Amino acid sequence: xxxxxxxxxxxxxxxxxxxxxxxxxxxxxxxxxxxxxxxxxxxxxxxxxxxxxxxxxxxxxxxxxxxxxxxxxxxxxxxxxxxxxxxxxxxxxxxxxxxxxxxxxxxxxxxxxx
Amino acid sequence: xxxxxxxxxxxxxxxxxxxxxxxxxxxxxxxxxxxxxxxxxxxxxxxxxxxxxxxxxxxxxxxxxxxxxxxxxxxxxxxxxxxxxxxxxxxxxxxxxxxxxxxxxxxxxxxxxxx
Numbered sequence: 001x002x003x004x005x006x007x008x009x010x011x012x013x014x015x016x017x018x019x020x021x022x023x024x025x026x027x028x029x030x031x032x033x034x035x036x037x038x039x040x041x042x043x044x045x046x047x048x049x050x051x052x053x054x055x056x057x058x059x060x061x062x063x064x065x066x067x068x069x070x071x072x073x074x075x076x077x078x079x080x081x082x083x084x085x086x087x088x089x090x091x092x093x094x095x096x097x098x099x100x101x102x103x104x105x106x107x108x109x110x111x112x113x114x
Numbered sequence: 115x116x117x118x119x120x121x122x123x124x125x126x127x128x129x130x131x132x133x134x135x136x137x138x139x140x141x142x143x144x145x146x147x148x149x150x151x152x153x154x155x156x157x158x159x160x161x162x163x164x165x166x167x168x169x170x171x172x173x174x175x176x177x178x179x180x181x182x183x184x185x186x187x188x189x190x191x192x193x194x195x196x197x198x199x200x201x202x203x204x205x206x207x208x209x210x211x212x213x214x215x216x217x218x219x220x221x222x223x224x225x226x227x228x229x
Contacts, residue, residue, distance in 0.1 A: 033217075033218075035220070041222055041223075042118075042120075042205060042220045042221055042222035042223045043157070043205060043207075043220035044220070045217055045218070045219060045220070048217065088157065090157075101147070101159030101162060101170060101172065102149075102157075102159060102218060103159070104156050104157040104158075105156070106155075106156050107156070107157075
């Protein structure tokens, strides 16, 4: 089945850029998503990218997609302490059917040091 | 901004008891989902629901689990006889019918503790 992998942990200093990486196995993905989970809270949809795009920018967030390598990244510019959270990439396998499940990576815990 | 809500935020139950977790999806959404996250593990899909029936379910969603949309607003997950390993955070999500939107919006979760 589909597998989505992320590194476990990333530590950056406030003001630096953060880059969170994700690899996936399903080649027919239509959309790929980034979710944020703050301590004790639910999953907040941050951004997504359509599979025919290489890059999407949304304020401080930049998503890069390399379909050939099945690699997705999330760059956060000017990282703030409020960005400290767990970041999940998610992929609906076998293309997107609204009834389809999302397969989540294990999450990357981002720690921002002042 | 509309949001998915879930109640209760935390439920403690004894092994073998039945629990019902409740969700109110976003009002114009038509697809509903349950996911769970065991502490320290990945978020796992349980079931999706559309047009009053299950669209898809994972191997986790066995006969102990059931879902229902009892009225126009609530979406429930029932666990018939809870086991210790059911302890997890349970997330409800909803989405509109594509192609309008492909986004799944998640609720804050219900933490289920089975003792």
